[in-house]
Each structure stands twice: as structure tokens, then as C-alpha cells.
Amino acid sequence: MPTAGDTVSITGRTTDTQGRFLVTARSNHFVSDARTGPAEAVRAGELLLSALASCSLSNIELHAQECASGLPGGQVHISYERTRRTPPGTPVAASASS
Numbered sequence: 001m002p003t004a005g006d007t008v009s010i011t012g013r014t015t016d017t018q019g020r021f022l023v024t025a026r027s028n029h030f031v032s033d034a035r036t037g038p039a040e041a042v043r044a045g046e047l048l049l050s051a052l053a054s055c056s057l058s059n060i061e062l063h064a065q066e067c068a069s070g071l072p073g074g075q076v077h078i079s080y081e082r083t084r085r086t087p088p089g090t091p092v093a094a095s096a097s098s
Contacts, residue, residue, distance in 0.1 A: 023047075049078045 011024040012032075019037020023030055031041040042050070056076050064071040 045080060045082070049080065053078050
């Protein structure tokens with residue numbers, strides 16, 4: 001687990017398939033698709049929301065542990081909505097609930 005002062009690095013590269021990327025985090029490798037790609041693998045927005053869900057649950061779990069209350073069956077739901085009419089560069093609204 002990274003601590004203060006540690007550098008976390010992620011590596012990504014294109015593949016032979018247009019709109020498909022191979023991402024590496026430590027010894028973990030996974031495929032990601034652009035929104036204009038094959039649409040078979042997770043997309044960048046989904047990866048971002050996955051990171052937010054994981055981070056949220058980690059913080060909630062840690063706080064519950066510090067309060068000695070535990071967290072049985074913890075769950076979060078994070079979503080965003082972007083329409084085709086959303087102009088590029090427009091902030092995207094995101095919401096989270098537990």
C-alpha cells in the first residue's frame with residue numbers, strides 16, 4: 001500500500017485494435033476500451049468510477065474499524081450521466097450513494 005511520499009505509476013499502451021488499450025498497474029494487467037472503441041471492455045469513465053467506489057469503501061471500512069462498528073456487507077453505488085449532446089469540456093455530474 002502506498003504511503004506518503006510513494007509514487008504510484010500506471011502504464012498504458014495502445015493495441016492493434018483501434019480504441020483498445022492495455023493498462024498495467026503493478027503486476028495487474030487489464031484491457032480498457034475508448035468510448036469509440038469496441039465497447040467490450042471497461043471504459044475510462046467506468047475505471048474512474050471503480051476507483052471512486054473502491055476508495056470510498058476503503059475509507060468507510062477504515063472509519064468503521066476505528067469506531068469498532070465493523071462494516072458487514074458494505075456497498076456503494078456511483079454513477080454518472082453524459083449525453084451525446086454534452087459539449088466537449090463540459091463538467092460531468094457524478095453522484096454517489098451508500
